[in-house]
Amino acid sequence: MKKRSFLSISLSLLLIISFALMNLNCGDKAVVHNVTLPKDPKKSTCEPGKWGGTLKLGISGAPLTFNPFLSSTPETYEITSKLYGTLIDYDNVAQKVANDGMARSIDKAENNSYIIYLREGLAFSNGVPITAEDVIFSIKATWDNRINSFLGDLIKLDGKAPELTKVNQLTVKITFADYYEPIRELLSRIPIVSKRAMEDYFLKSDPKTAYGLDTPPEKIVSSGPFVLKSYSEKEIALVYNPYYWKTDNLGTALPYLDGITYSLKVSRQEQQNNLLTRGDYHVAQLIQAQKQSFEGNDRFVIKDAGPAISVWQLVLNWRTEYGKNDNVKATWFRTPNFRRAVSALIERDKMASEVFSSMARPAYSIITPDNKLWFNPDTKKYTYDVKAAQNLLSTAKYATGANNNLKDPNGTTIRFTLLHLNEYVPQQLANRLVEDMKKVGIQVEPDQVDYKKFWGLVNNGLFETALVESTPLLPDPVFMQPYLSKAGKNLYFNDPSEVSLTSVSATTGSDEWLAQAARGLNDALKKQSIKERQDIYNKIQADWANNFPIIYLVNENVLAAAQKNLGNFKPAPVIPTLTWNAEEFYFKQ
Secondary structure (H helix, E strand, C coil), X not given: CHHHHHHHHHHHHHHHHHHHHHHHHCCXXXXXXXXXXXXXXXXXXXXXXXXXXXXXXXXXXXXXXXCCCCCCCHHHHHHHHHHCCECCCEXXXXXXXXXXXXXXXXXXXXXXXXXXXXXXXXXXCCCCECCHHHHHHHHHHHCCCCCCCHHHHHHCECCECCEEEEEECCEEEEECCCCCCCHHHHHCCCECCCHHHHHHHHHHCCHHHCCCCCCCHHHCCCCCCEEEEEECCCEEEEEXXXXXXXXXXXXXXXXXXXXXXXXXXXXXXXHHHHHHHHCXXXXXXCCHHHHHHCCCCCCEEEEEEEECCCEEEEEECCCCHHHCCCHHHHHHHHCHHHHHHHHHCCCHHHHHHHHHCCCEEECCCCCCCCCCCCCCCCCCCCCCCHHHHHHHHHHCCCEECHHHCEECCCCCECEEEEEEECCHHHHHHHHHHHHHHHHHCCEEEEEEECHHHHHHHHHCCCCCEEEEEECCCCCCHHHHHHHHCCCCCCCXXXXXXXXXXXXXXXXXXXXXXXXXXXXXXXXHCCCCCHHHHHHHHHHHHHHHHHHCCEEEEEEEEEEEEXXXXXXXXXXXXXXXXXXXXXXXXXXXX
């Protein structure tokens, strides 16, 4: 009896152990996160989930830095937006600013002032409390001239930075030179960093070197949902921040995920192929023309987030500074009728249908028609019309010469390179542009390069023409200032060294309207009514479209797929389109 009892007990124990191992292998084992929450954490309204699992996905390029103040690339923002929190949250799907974030509230005070009240008990990823000093340091970092952040341009009124006052350890007063309307939108994009961790870079060295790619992960202090675990040329690994300041409505600390692993320099084509065939990735932005590969497959959920606020654009480089570019070609590109003619040669409808399977629409402005609050429908459009293009060129004294090649007034053949990423979508767009330009004898030679080289050439003005996708951080036109004003680094086509905007010549026209656009953007910040701001932005859009410095092509829908067991997946039109709410992601049973 004793032997049988011992055997029975042993078998029972083996069954229990086997069952436990089965549950572990099936992912049912309860995961526990070691977390410390503030006294009054922000409660998310997301679907309640559970802790555990690592999200895996690819991104097309690689971050250029972990410094969130440097104007950079969408792939860089993809990573920094996970590492650093903001005072105010933003809903990328609804495209609405929240009332709180790391700040429990931001209240209007007297004399163009606002009071920022931090949550009690906030801490960075290293456990050090987040205080008013960190907020003041972070805001001031945006306007440090050595950083050249576009956030610094946005926060200034009439060229004046706001006054920042520490009221107490959890309260900051910010006072502007005049009334400042989009304060909450602005604070939804300023990252909060540790003053203690970054101050030496600003006091003793070049702040642009802060949090570079060679910084040891343990030295990068986070306020966002994730912390940098490791970085290599091929992969970035993030882990959850144990001091993050959000919970779900049941009180479970966010993020649910153990971490995120990014494979770097993976094209959209490769991302979706991996998701479909290998299953290493959990999410991917799809190429619209290849949507059918995922349709009817019960392993995935496909979501069309609608039109992105980003726009594909053809940039003609006017720059001549430091002898970087060919002055003859810069003269072509500075000629308004040449730019208008190029626009009239482009079959945007065909681009939308052939490259994006009609999940895109023609664009003639940096503000898209889907941005209903701010779009000006009366802006001039140089739509597809070959005859009109020929007339515009003729007026500018361009003529067809031997071999049907177009020549400028001096008899030089119009020939230029088109820089673009070695990705499926820009490759297809470039092919369409080559064919469109042939209609009047313009010779275009595509030049496809990798991600790092592309942005190096574009940001330094070392290209003739380029295919660039604009990626404003928010739909409000104030965040388009870097693309509309000479104060912004992303005014790719014009000489950043030109301080005085004067007439170039009678042939090429004047760029005084750029100065007017900058003044208009500044004035719009002070307007309290939507109507007043709309009037200013409508005027800027009209002037911009009339001068047509950048040729807008199409804006595509954000089409994404995810494995069905991924909860709270909500792709959005605003970057980061797939992972803006990654702290809410969780894996279902």
